[in-house]
Amino acid sequence: MASPKVAGQSACAELAGLLDSPEIGRLVEELQATRWTGRPGYPLRTMVGLCLAKSLYALPTWTKTVALVREHWALQRALGCEGKPPSVYAAYRFAEKLRAHGDKLERCIDGVVEGLKAKLPDYGTDLAIDASDMPAFANGQRYVYKGGPERNWHTDPDASWGHRSAVSTRRGGGFYGFKLQMACCTKTGLPIAWSVQTGKANESMFVAPLIDTAKRRGAIAATAAMDKAYDIGRVYEECAERDCEAIVPLRATGAVVKNEHRPPACEHGVWTFAGSDRKRGASKWRCPNGECKPASTWIKADRLHPLVPRETKRWKAAYRKRAAVEREFGRLKNEWGLKPLRVRGLERVRLHADLTILTRLACALSRARYLNGTRSSRVERPPVSKRSRREDQRERYQPPLRA
Numbered sequence: 001m002a003s004p005k006v007a008g009q010s011a012c013a014e015l016a017g018l019l020d021s022p023e024i025g026r027l028v029e030e031l032q033a034t035r036w037t038g039r040p041g042y043p044l045r046t047m048v049g050l051c052l053a054k055s056l057y058a059l060p061t062w063t064k065t066v067a068l069v070r071e072h073w074a075l076q077r078a079l080g081c082e083g084k085p086p087s088v089y090a091a092y093r094f095a096e097k098l099r100a101h102g103d104k105l106e107r108c109i110d111g112v113v114e115g116l117k118a119k120l121p122d123y124g125t126d127l128a129i130d131a132s133d134m135p136a137f138a139n140g141q142r143y144v145y146k147g148g149p150e151r152n153w154h155t156d157p158d159a160s161w162g163h164r165s166a167v168s169t170r171r172g173g174g175f176y177g178f179k180l181q182m183a184c185c186t187k188t189g190l191p192i193a194w195s196v197q198t199g200k201a202n203e204s205m206f207v208a209p210l211i212d213t214a215k216r217r218g219a220i221a222a223t224a225a226m227d228k229a230y231d232i233g234r235v236y237e238e239c240a241e242r243d244c245e246a247i248v249p250l251r252a253t254g255a256v257v258k259n260e261h262r263p264p265a266c267e268h269g270v271w272t273f274a275g276s277d278r279k280r281g282a283s284k285w286r287c288p289n290g291e292c293k294p295a296s297t298w299i300k301a302d303r304l305h306p307l308v309p310r311e312t313k314r315w316k317a318a319y320r321k322r323a324a325v326e327r328e329f330g331r332l333k334n335e336w337g338l339k340p341l342r343v344r345g346l347e348r349v350r351l352h353a354d355l356t357i358l359t360r361l362a363c364a365l366s367r368a369r370y371l372n373g374t375r376s377s378r379v380e381r382p383p384v385s386k387r388s389r390r391e392d393q394r395e396r397y398q399p400p401l402r403a
């Protein structure tokens with residue numbers, strides 16, 4: 001991971017820092033503007049802090065989060081609710097409020113991503129897109145028990161059966177729940193756009209919206225590495241329309257079996273790649289010794305002949321970076337509490353994913369800012385010249401004594 005590395009501070013100090021950041025502050029302010037009538041309730045800064053604490057401590061439920069705050073004086077101080085921690089009911093009411101004001105949360109996420117882009121200029125240049133399973137907090141089995149009656153209702157009506165691939169020793173197969181579609185930056189490993197859909201949703205339908213969201217948030221999105229599941233003509237077209245180069249391996253479709261994806265060849269051998277023209281939307285290929293007439297040809301870009309040909313080093317290097325999105329899924333699920341789901345319904349699952357990834361990004365932003373600040377204010381050390389070091393070594397070197 002190429003995002004900045006800073007020695008960890010206490011989670012409470014980190015939380016207080018997040019709440020004081022301008023992006024989170026703006027969310028609190030915007031929510032404050034909606035609260036002009038009714039009971040005063042808990043301070044909104046405390047409630048937003050509670051949401052961040054839930055992901056920061058990777059807690060699955062509000063009950064656990066509230067219990068932790070109740071026992072943890074340092075956390076109460078960070079949240080600004082010393083002696084009067086919020087109740088579970090307040091937490092649920094606030095989650096409902098956040099769902100109703102999704103636009104404000106979205107603006108906050110946009111702000112954090114823009115802040116990261118300002119600190120990490122490479123953030124969002126090359127993307128890796130994939131989907132991952134989020135098993136529902138519900139039983140999706142069709143029958144109540146083996147040979148028994150059919151289930152006539154499910155606790156999570158929005159969840160559905162989807163397919164997931166094998167991971168380590170876990171077999172691939174069906175799962176019941178939701179899918180997180182995500183675009184990650186391959187350089188920093190940080191998410192930049194995501195959306196939660198029901199389990200049966202087709203991944204390839206969400207490439208265009210993900211790239212659009214990433215671009216809206218200021219990403220360049222020059223390339224998008226995706227696995228074989230995205231090897232569909234439409235995906236290449238959608239990427240090309242957005243000036244984004246799709247890096248996708250080929251599935252063995254009819255055309256591939258007929259070798260239509262191979263570069264042109266003549267009696268002198270296989271033609272070599274001679275560069276692509278993005279504006280023209282075509283790649284140039286040359287006869288190996290230039291004796292053919294004409295000696296070169298343009299091939300229009302499509303699924304079989306992408307602008308970055310699959311034989312090139314550049315394509316291979318770009319595809320290898322796709323692993324960034326898989327790492328990030330693991331990190332979100334195992335370290336930031338994206339898993340296990342303890343909410344039901346698409347809207348609630350979406351809010352859970354948004355808050356988890358927002359916390360993740362806000363922490364990365366605060367670290368990037370901290371690092372940037374210390375770097376600029378660091379005391380300048382005199383530069384060590386290579387020559388003096390070499391002279392040092394020469395002085396230290398003692399020739400062996402001869403007998």
Ligand SMILES: [Zn+2]
Pocket residue numbers: 266267268269287288289290291292
């Ligand atoms: Zn030739």
